Amino acid sequence: MKKKVMAIAAGVCTLGMLLSGCGGSGSTASAGNVITAFNSEPQNALIPGDTNETGGGKVGQLLFANLVRYDSKGETKMEVADSIEPNKDATQYTIKLKDGWKFTDGTPVTAESFTKSWSYTANAKNAQKCSSFFSSIKGYDKLQDADSLKGDEQLEGLKVQDDKTFTVDLNSPNSVFPIMVGYLAFAPLPESFYKDPKAFGEKPVGNGMYKLDKWDHNSQIVLTKNGDYKGEDKPKNDGVTFKIYTDTDAAYADVQAGNLDVMDTVPASATKTFESDSKVEAYNKAGSVIQTFTIPAGLKHWETSTEEGQLRRQALSMAINRENIVSKVLNGVGTPATDFIAPVIPGYSDDLKGSDNLKYNESKAKELWAKADAISKYDGKLTFSFNADGGAKPIYDAIVNSVKNTLGIDVATNPMPTFQEFRDAVSQRKIEGAFRTGWQPDYPSPENYLYQLYDSDAADGHGSNDGDYKNAEVDELLSKAASSPSADEQNKLYQQAEEILLEQLPAIPLYYSNANGVAAKGIKNFEMDWQNQPIYENLSK
Amino acid sequence: MGKYLLRRILQMIPVVLGTTLLVYALVFALPGDPVKAMFGDKPVNESVAAQIRAEYNLDKPFLVQYLLFLKNAFTLDFGNTFSGQPVIDEISRAFPVTIKLALMAFCFEAIFGCVFGVISGLKKGKWYDSVILIVSLLLISVPTFVTGFLGQYFLGVKWSILPVTAGSNPGFFDLLMPAMVLGSVSMAYIIRLARSEVSSNVSLDYVRTARAKGMSNRSVIFRHILRNSMIPVVTYLGQDLGALMGGAMITEQIFNIHGIGFLTYQSILKGEANMVVSVVTLLTLVFVVCNLLVDMLYAALDPRIRYA
Numbered sequence: 001m002k003k004k005v006m007a008i009a010a011g012v013c014t015l016g017m018l019l020s021g022c023g024g025s026g027s028t029a030s031a032g033n034v035i036t037a038f039n040s041e042p043q044n045a046l047i048p049g050d051t052n053e054t055g056g057g058k059v060g061q062l063l064f065a066n067l068v069r070y071d072s073k074g075e076t077k078m079e080v081a082d083s084i085e086p087n088k089d090a091t092q093y094t095i096k097l098k099d100g101w102k103f104t105d106g107t108p109v110t111a112e113s114f115t116k117s118w119s120y121t122a123n124a125k126n127a128q129k130c131s132s133f134f135s136s137i138k139g140y141d142k143l144q145d146a147d148s149l150k151g152d153e154q155l156e157g158l159k160v161q162d163d164k165t166f167t168v169d170l171n172s173p174n175s176v177f178p179i180m181v182g183y184l185a186f187a188p189l190p191e192s193f194y195k196d197p198k199a200f201g202e203k204p205v206g207n208g209m210y211k212l213d214k215w216d217h218n219s220q221i222v223l224t225k226n227g228d229y230k231g232e233d234k235p236k237n238d239g240v241t242f243k244i245y246t247d248t249d250a251a252y253a254d255v256q257a258g259n260l261d262v263m264d265t266v267p268a269s270a271t272k273t274f275e276s277d278s279k280v281e282a283y284n285k286a287g288s289v290i291q292t293f294t295i296p297a298g299l300k301h302w303e304t305s306t307e308e309g310q311l312r313r314q315a316l317s318m319a320i321n322r323e324n325i326v327s328k329v330l331n332g333v334g335t336p337a338t339d340f341i342a343p344v345i346p347g348y349s350d351d352l353k354g355s356d357n358l359k360y361n362e363s364k365a366k367e368l369w370a371k372a373d374a375i376s377k378y379d380g381k382l383t384f385s386f387n388a389d390g391g392a393k394p395i396y397d398a399i400v401n402s403v404k405n406t407l408g409i410d411v412a413t414n415p416m417p418t419f420q421e422f423r424d425a426v427s428q429r430k431i432e433g434a435f436r437t438g439w440q441p442d443y444p445s446p447e448n449y450l451y452q453l454y455d456s457d458a459a460d461g462h463g464s465n466d467g468d469y470k471n472a473e474v475d476e477l478l479s480k481a482a483s484s485p486s487a488d489e490q491n492k493l494y495q496q497a498e499e500i501l502l503e504q505l506p507a508i509p510l511y512y513s514n515a516n517g518v519a520a521k522g523i524k525n526f527e528m529d530w531q532n533q534p535i536y537e538n539l540s541k
Numbered sequence: 542m543g544k545y546l547l548r549r550i551l552q553m554i555p556v557v558l559g560t561t562l563l564v565y566a567l568v569f570a571l572p573g574d575p576v577k578a579m580f581g582d583k584p585v586n587e588s589v590a591a592q593i594r595a596e597y598n599l600d601k602p603f604l605v606q607y608l609l610f611l612k613n614a615f616t617l618d619f620g621n622t623f624s625g626q627p628v629i630d631e632i633s634r635a636f637p638v639t640i641k642l643a644l645m646a647f648c649f650e651a652i653f654g655c656v657f658g659v660i661s662g663l664k665k666g667k668w669y670d671s672v673i674l675i676v677s678l679l680l681i682s683v684p685t686f687v688t689g690f691l692g693q694y695f696l697g698v699k700w701s702i703l704p705v706t707a708g709s710n711p712g713f714f715d716l717l718m719p720a721m722v723l724g725s726v727s728m729a730y731i732i733r734l735a736r737s738e739v740s741s742n743v744s745l746d747y748v749r750t751a752r753a754k755g756m757s758n759r760s761v762i763f764r765h766i767l768r769n770s771m772i773p774v775v776t777y778l779g780q781d782l783g784a785l786m787g788g789a790m791i792t793e794q795i796f797n798i799h800g801i802g803f804l805t806y807q808s809i810l811k812g813e814a815n816m817v818v819s820v821v822t823l824l825t826l827v828f829v830v831c832n833l834l835v836d837m838l839y840a841a842l843d844p845r846i847r848y849a
Contacts, residue, residue, distance in 0.1 A: 043579070043811075045625050052583060127592040132584045144588045201625065217626060218634060218799045219709030243708065246807075249690075250706045250797035256698045257705040279698070389810075420573030420812065427577065427585070452584075463584045 032238055035523070035539045038251045038263030039242035041218050045201025048187035049121030049128040054533075057184055058264075059221055059242060062536060063206035064187035065231055067095060067114070068178060074288070074344050074444030074530035076179050079231055080109060080188070080207070082164075084181070090173040090483050097164040101230050103190040104211040111166040113188035115158040120194070121185055125149040130185035133442075136177070138169040152194075173483030175490055176447040183442045209235050209537050218244055235537040236525065255280050255518050261541075262519040262526065262534050268391055271331040271516075280518040286335035286343045287515030287532040290449070292507040293384060293399075294437045294467040296429070301378045304469055304504045311372035313505040314357050316382075318365035319406035322358070325398045326511050333516050337509035340449060340498050344515075344530040347446040347491035354502030358509055362406050369407050381410040386436035387422035388415035395510075396436070426466050437466060437507055444530050446494040451478050454497075454506055469506035549836075553829050560825045561614075561818050565607045568814040575599070575812030579623065597623070597815075610815060620815035622808070628816050631804060632823065639800035642716050642792075643785040646724035651778055654728040658735025658774075659767065665740050673736075677729035689722045689795040706797040719796040723789055727781050731774055738770035771842055779835030783828035 042056030051060050067081035078084075082096040101109035120126055122134035124146040134140055138157025143149060157169035170177065180186070188207060193200045204212055209231065210223035221242040225235050243260060245251040248267035254260035256279040266274050266282075275282045295302045295313065303309035322336035335343065337358055338350040349355075372378070384400060386392040396413045403411050414433070416422040425431050441448040452458055456475050458465035474497050481493035515532035525538040576590050576599060594600040597620075598609055613620060619628040661673045680688070696718055697705035707715040742748060743766060751761050790802030801820055808816035839846045 041624075043624050052579075052581060124586065124588040124592065127589050127596070129580060129586075129589065131589050132586045144586075146588045146592050198625065216709060217631070244799070245706075245797050246799065246803045247794040247797060250693075250795060253693055253698055253705045254797075257701065259705060418573060418810065420571075420575065420578040420810075422573075423581075424573045424577060458584075 033541050034239040035237050036241045036243055036261045038245055041244050046204045047201045048184045049130045052129045060184045062210045062223055063204055063208045065208045066182050066186050068182040070182050070444055072529040072535055084178040090175045091170050093168045095166055101207055102228050103205050103207045105190055105205045107190050109188050109207050110163050111160045115160055115166055117189040119154040122155055123151055123153055125151040133185045136170050136174050138171055175482050175484055176445045179443050179445045236540045240536050255520050258520050261523050264517045264534050266516045271333045274518055281526055282518055283528050284514050284516040286512045288342045288344050288530050289440045289513040290342050291438045291510045293434045294507040295434045297467050297469040297506055304506050308372045308375040310504055311368045315365045315368035317357050317508045318361045319403045320399055321360040321402045329394045329398050333514045334511040337511050340501050341446045342512050345444050347494050353499045357502055365406050383412050383414040383433035385414040385431050387419040389418050392436055450497055467506050474500050549833055557825055561822050564818050564821045565814055568817050569603050571812055619819045622813055622816055628819050635801050635804045639786050645716055645720035646785050647782055649720055650724035650728035650731055654731025655735055658732040659739050662736040662739025677732045680725045680729035686791050688725055692718050692722055719792050723792040735774050742766045742769050768842055775838050776835055779831045782831045786827055787824045
C-alpha cells in the first residue's frame with residue numbers, strides 16, 4: 001500500500017512540474033528602444049468615447065490625435081486642426097483640418113471622421129460613457145431618448161462644409177470649446193469603426209503617435225511607433241508596452257529591479273522613501289488634481305449665503321493645518337492649496353484676494369468662529385464622510401484633530417467602505433455634513449474646474465456641483481468668461497469668480513495631489529505633464 | 542463503491558445551486574450602484590446609464606436576474622464583464638495560472654510539511670525537532686503578506702535570485718517564490734499535524750508489538766506509523782487545495798499574478814455578479830471534487846474504512 005501513496009504523491013508532483021513548465025518564459029526583457037510602462041487593465045473597450053478612466057485613457061491618448069493637443073505645461077496647440085475660428089460670441093466655430101493626416105489603416109482623416117465620431121458618442125443609443133461631453137453642441141438633447149433612436153442619427157449642430165472643413169453650433173457661448181476638443185472623447189474615428197464597434201474596441205485604429213500591436217487582456221498592451229504620424233513632436237522611442245499590474249507595490253518593486261521602465265504613481269508604502277531611493281529616478285511636483293471637501297451649501301448654520309455660514313466655513317478652513325497634513329500624512333506628495341484650480345493650469349494664482357482663508361491661522365479661526373456664534377449659537381456636530389478604500393482616512397483623521405484642537409468643536413469622521421457606496425450617497429444627497437470631493441480635470445482650463453463644480457447649471461444632480469452651491473454672481477462671471485474670446489480676459493474673469501468662492505467656500509480646498517512617479521535608472525527625459533502622466537513619447541533608453 | 546460515487550456526485554447539484562443563489566444574493570445586496578460607479582465622479586448621463594443597466598439586466602428584480610443568469614449558464618454562456626469581455630474568457634485566462642500556483646504551493650507544503658513533520662515526530666526532543674517547531678511556529682504567526690514582501694525585497698530586488706514579480710504567463714521560476722510564500726503557512730500546520738500524529742503513534746501497542754516481532758525500523762515506520770498518521774494530514778491537504786486556489790489573493794497581488802483571487806476581488810469591487818458567481822461556482826466544484834478525492838484516499842490508507 002505504501003507504493004500506492006507514493007505513486008499518487010509522485011503523480012501530483014509531476015503534474016505540477018508539467019503545468020508549471022509549459023508556461024513559457026515569463027517576463028521578457030524589452031528589446032531595443034521600447035519603453036515598458038505601468039498600467040491597470042482598461043475598464044472599457046478602447047473606444048475614445050467610452051473611455052473615462054486612466055487605464056484606458058493613457059493608451060487612447062497615444063493612439064489618437066485630436067484637433068488640438070496639450071503640451072506638458074497645459075498649453076493648447078493645434079494638432080489635426082489647422083485653425084479653429086469662433087464667431088463673435090463664441091457660439092459657432094469653423095474648424096479647418098490640416099492635409100495629409102491618415103489613420104493607420106490608410107484612410108484619410110476628414111471632417112466626417114470627427115463629426116460622425118462625435119455624433120456617435122453623443123447618441124444615447126450607443127451608450128458611450130463620455131456622451132455628456134457633447135452636451136454643449138446643438139442637437140444633443142434630441143439624441144438622448146435611446147428608445148426612439150437607431151444610433152446613427154447625427155448632431156444637428158455639426159455641419160460638414162467640405163472634406164477638410166466643418167462648423168460646430170453650440171447651445172450657448174463657450175470660449176473653452178477649442179480647448180475641450182483635445183479631450184480623448186473628441187478623437188476622430190475611421191469608417192471601419194461603425195461596421196463593428198466591438199471589434200474596433202479590441203483593436204482600435206487611430207491616427208496618433210503610436211498604433212496598437214496587440215492587447216493581451218490582463219497582461220500587456222503593446223504599442224509601436226506610428227511612422228505616418230503627422231504631428232510636430234515625434235516619439236523619441238520605438239514603442240511603449242503597457243504592462244498590466246494589479247497592485248502598485250509589485251510594480252514599484254519591478255522598477256527597483258529594473259524590470260519596468262516607468263510608472264505614473266507611487267505606492268503609499270514608498271511615498272516616504274522614493275525620492276531618496278537610489279534604485280529609481282523620482283519625480284514629484286504639484287499636479288492638476290485638487291482635493292477638497294464640500295459642505296452642502298444649504299446645511300443649517302453652514303449656509304454659503306449667510307454671514308454666519310461664511311464665517312463658520314472660513315473659521316473651519318483656517319483651523320486646518322494644511323502644511324502639516326501634507327508633510328506628515330502625505331509624506332510630501334501633495335502641495336497645500338491656494339485656490340480652486342491647480343498650479344499646472346493656465347490662470348492659476350497663489351495670491352488671490354481671500355487666499356488667506358486657506359492658510360492655517362489659529363487665533364483668526366477662533367475669532368471668526370466666535371463671531372459666527374454671536375449671530376446664532378451652534379452646538380451641533382460636523383461629520384466628514386469619505387470613502388475608506390482610497391487611503392483618505394489618515395488625512396481626515398488629521399483634519400478632524402486639527403479642527404478639534406483649534407476650535408474645540410464637535411467633529412468626527414464618517415468613513416464609508418467603498419467609493420461606490422460613497423458616491424451613491426453623495427449623488428442622492430444623503431450625506432449630512434461635509435464630504436470628500438476632488439477633481440481631476442479633463443482638459444487644462446479653469447472652466448473645467450469652476451463651471452463643473454460651482455456653477456448653478458451643474459447643481460441639483462445636473463453635474464458635479466455636489467454641494468448644490470448657487471451664486472448668481474459666480475454664474476455670471478463664468479458665463480462672461482465663456483463668451484470672451486481672449487484667454488487673458490477669460491482668466492481674469494475666472495479669477496474674479498474664484499475670489500467669491502474663496503470668501504464663501506462652497507468647498508474647502510485642501511491640497512493639490514502631486515504628480516509623482518518613478519522611472520528605472522537610465523531612462524532619459526522622465527517628466528510628467530499636467531495630467532500627472534509621464535510624457536511617454538519623450539522617454540528613451 | 543459506484544453507488545457511493547453516484548450519490549456523492551448527485552449531492553453536488555444542490556450544493557452548487559445553493560452557492561450560486563447565495564453568492565448572487567450577496568453581490569446583489571452590495572451597497573452602491575455599479576453603473577453609477579462606472580462614471581466615477583463625472584456627470585452621469587441617465588439615458589446612457591439606463592441602457593447599460595438594461596444590457597446587464599441590472600434593471601430587473603433580483604430573482605429575474607438570477608434566473609436569467611442560470612438559464613444562460615446552462616448553455617455555458619456566463620455573460621460579459623462590464624468591459625465587454627466574455628466572463629468565460631477572463632476565467633479561462635486566470636484559472637490555469639491559479640492552478641499552476643496552487644499545485645506548486647501544494648507540492649511544496651505536502652513534501653516539506655510531511656518530511657519535516659515525520660522527522661520531528663520520530664526524534665522528539667532532539668535539537669532539530671526544536672528548530673523545526675520554532676520555525677513552524679514563526680511561519681504560522683507571521684502573515685503571508687509579510688513573508689511575501691520580505692521575500693520579494695531580499696530574494697528579488699536586493700539579491701536578484703528569483704524574479705521580483707510573476708507577470709503574465711508565468712513559468713516555473715516566476716512562480717517559485719509565490720508558491721513557497723503561499724504554501725508556507727499550511728506547511729507549518731502540516732508539520733505540526735504530522736509531528737503530533739507520528740509521535741503519538743510511536744508509543745502505541747501495535748508499534749511495540751511490531752518492534753517486538755523483530756520488524757526492521759524502516760518497515761515499522763513506513764508500513765505502520767506513517768500509514769496511520771497520514772489520515773488527518775490527507776484530510777487537511779484536501780481541504781487546503783481548494784483554499785489555495787480561492788485564497789491566493791494576497792500572494793497574487795504581491796507578485797502581480799493575474800489569477801482567480803484577484804479577478805474575484807476586482808469583480809466584487811465593481812459589483813459584477815456574473816463574474817463573482819461564475820468564479821465561486823468553479824471554486825465550489827473544486828472544493829467538492831477535492832473532498833471526494835480525499836474520501837477515496839481514506840480507503841487506500843485505512844482498509845477499515847468502507848463505502849456503502
